Amino acid sequence: MIRILFFAGLAETLGRREVDLDYPGQVDVAGVWDRVVGAPRPDRLRCARNQVHCDFGAAVQDGDEVAFFPPVTGG
Amino acid sequence: MIRILFFAGLAETLGRREVDLDYPGQVDVAGVWDRVVGAPRPDRLRCARNQVHCDFGAAVQDGDEVAFFPPVTGG
Amino acid sequence: MTRVELCTAPFDPYADLRRFQRSRGLDRGACGATAVFVGSMRDFNEGESVAELFLEHYPGMTERCLEEIVAGTLADTGAEDARVVHRVGPILPGEDIVLVAAFSSHRAEAFAACRAIIEALKRDAPFWKREKGPAGERWVSCNTGDK
């Protein structure tokens, strides 16, 4: 299973903050987005795999945590 | 009259911190040093006229305060 | 004390800094230079007045990211130690949002580390600000490059 998290304005737009996805076999972060959201990725979307920033081409393993979020605005 | 001040290691070396000099007519800061100390100027000596950093060629007027000191080491 | 801390209530960055210095032995005369940045909530942003701020974060990733930023910056700059405290949750105007402090024997390293940490935090640490103003709520869209 893959745990998928959404944050900030993206979570509000999608109306959800957390989804679980049965591991579909070989998949990258972009593929996870497509399966769970099914809409084009917003401009400037960022992602992390297991709490580390990554590219959309990063491979996702069973058990991973994948997060999608807008540009960060802390500090 | 010109009031002349020495600071820090320079004051210790010369054995004085303050001297008054009768205004000798047209004179610059280097001339004040020569009249009051009479020895060559140490390397890296700095000077101020009326509490503002200046060059040794700065003209000195009657009533001015002239100061000589080593490189500053504050902060 | 650890180098990185998130806090949900108002904090005094300077009292925190003193406690950190004491707890890490940085107050015993070895580190002559401390460079500090404190970011506070302004009461305006992009021309609109802001009454309240909400800071969302990614629990777990935020702490990990900040710890990596601090460790990497200390290695890069040669500074001795650093402290980062960041608020999360609701914040009112005038309250402090972030403290970054860097400690070193010399000021060049302290300044470099402090600046590098706040820049990396603004670029990478998963925090998101939502502003509440007279016109309602809005998510801040992005951090400016070097403001």
Add this chain to the structure above:
Amino acid sequence: MTRVELCTAPFDPYADLRRFQRSRGLDRGACGATAVFVGSMRDFNEGESVAELFLEHYPGMTERCLEEIVAGTLADTGAEDARVVHRVGPILPGEDIVLVAAFSSHRAEAFAACRAIIEALKRDAPFWKREKGPAGERWVSCNTGDK
């Protein structure tokens, strides 16, 4: 409070900074960025341990010089306000010698002002350090360029 102050006894730079912010109205949410430098007495210098420091200054010129540095830096950088406190007289290891704080709406200006003030202070402000160590007393010969 005035922007520049010399003090003859130990001071708490962070308490001073808070008082200054309050007295100048800088704590009411207009200035989001505060950059601070604190220089403390180290217990070693150029490889020798130092037990005590004496800071001589040029009364009158020192204050004037610091006020000019601050005014010039605020004009150059666009930062809003700044505070400089510097010890004079005898100082013990671990005590703070100098506080420089700069306040601005944005961090780039706050950092630039803080750094410019401490560099100009080290270059131009008439202070002289005499160190007391195991080998006796000596005048510090010069300030390093960017340490």
